[in-house]
Amino acid sequence: MAHADDKATGIGDLLQNVVAWPIRILFKLIDYPVTAIQNVIGIRRMPWLFLLPNLAFFGMFVIIPLFMNFAYSLTGGTELFISERPYTGGEQYGFLFDCDNYADPLSCREDRFWKGIFNTAVFIFFQVSFMVLFSLITALVLNREIRGRGFWRAVFFFPVLLSPVVVALIWKWILLRDGILNAFLVSIGLDRILFFVSPEWAMFWAVFVSIWAHMGFYTLILLAGLQAIQPDLYEAAEMDGTSKERVFFRITLPLLWPNMLVVIVLALIKGVQVFDEVYVLTGGGPGTATQFIVQYIYNTAFTNQVQNFGLASAASMVLGVVLFVLTLTQLAATRRRDND
């Protein structure tokens, strides 16, 4: 990792010199009380003291909320404080899942929830498949003997670091009615397209922009996987006169597959939670055409006239179950890759 890199020590020095001095003062301040505690409780109990702040944060902002989320989903009303909320049992879940026909969001009582689920499913299907495809192609291209590989890798990677808001605004500016893309369409003799008025185009650009922004991350993982493949395998194949297509399907793809699996599941986990870019780009519109499950939760709990925390929590639980399954899959996939 970092210790193999010359630059790493440079950065370490920089960090120590410029950023670390407030930390040093802080550490000095903490030194006396902590040493006093050590004298009382002894070294054997010290690890717990070091773990305490972190576990307190996890407890307060993750574990307690997780259980409270479940509790919320069993209550109704509009109060925020849970002691003031009436217990309603599984009513919120019943409301969410009250559908005549699960294949048709409009037949559900809470049609926005199901529209969100359907939209998310459509989004994930296209986003994950095309992102994995293009990440693979990009990684394969970058793995070839090309001049200035570091530069090319940076070209595909840099949007990963941009904030979702910036990404969305960059593309919104291009796609506006009088934007440069429409100017291009007009100049080659086509009609303008109102991209944010047509549901299909809005979904297309939501998928496109999110691939544009995140592809570099997955490319990097796949590239690392490609570079880990033994070169002598390729040399042996070349000596045997194996065709490039055959080499790809018989050597590259099978050996890369564990990494592909990790990438697919990671992309799924991120895809289920899609919100930021699309929210700024389309606002969920036109209508609810690009409204996803996280935006449904956000709207239900925080922006609608009636803040329905119970319903939002119930929807969060559904999302949580999906993510739980996906994360287990990811851990299994990662373990399989690292064992291979």
Added chain:
Amino acid sequence: MTDATQSPRSVKTLLGARRGRGKMHWTDVFTYCYLGFGLFLMFAPVVWLVLSSFKTPAGLQEFPPTFLPLGQISVEVDGYDEPLLLFDVTMEDGSVQQLAQVRRIGIMAQMVDPADPGERLQIPIASREPVREMRMAWENYRDPLERFNFMRYLWNSVIVTFAATMVTLLINSMAAYGLSIYEFRGRNAIMLFVIGTLMIPITVILVPVYLVVTNLGMINSLWAVILPGAATPTGVFLLRQYMLTIPRDLIEAARMDKASEWQIYWRVVMPLAMPAVAVLAIFSIMWRWNEFLWPLIVLNRSEVYTLQVGLNAFQGELDVQWHYILAMTVVTLIPVVIVFAFLQRFITTGIASSGMK
């Protein structure tokens, strides 16, 4: 990394570079087409953003848009107090002359030759084109920072990023130290617990974390953004893996010298773990600077907006002032570009080895 070790080659060998010794394979052509197209697709939108951010509101409304930010040239003409706008005028005999406009009446314009201001000419407006030069509208950057709250947003973002990164580094390195240096009952259980929290992203627990933050009286304060994400499982994991490689003898030697556990942590282990700490610091800075959904929920007053939330609020207004939005988007982009320019290699190795973002 082959690119660092390769000796310089001529352009000819660069264009001819390919795997193997045979003739040009279709994949070689594809590779360079793909790279060229990728360069355009990835960079052109950002270039377009930066160019557009220097255009005046009038320039932004032009359709089709001009490539560079342009402004019309005006000239001082003897006998007129104000500078006059300059036009290329196609005269009746077909020649083109540069004239300055005195005033416009309906479809006719009164114009003068700047070199010979005595004579006024009547020109139909259809036969003139404004003369323009590249002009940067710096006011797009100045105005929002002065008149609107953007300086405030910028400052809030800096505070959040800095404070959150400090807290993150402190508590996660402490936990990593506790989990790597000591052998104690329950260590594996704690590690499993920490990794388990990976499965609970903030999107799943928005409502109750909002309640916790409200209970702590932190709504509409920057603490509400700084604290909830401070403990990160990826951070603990990354630092612990690194600290495990630190030789135990060093720690034993420090104990012999009567160093307290806290002193061992910050005088021995932390300096040695700096490369990993630096990776986490960079990630934390990126996470916090770019964070959007959670600040959007807990920050509802304009004074506490971060840049991301402020930008979103600004672009959601009815009368969207794109010239300001584009400029502020560029401002938001700058720190990331700087970090990337200097630490690109470092970030990419960090991601490739840890698989985290």
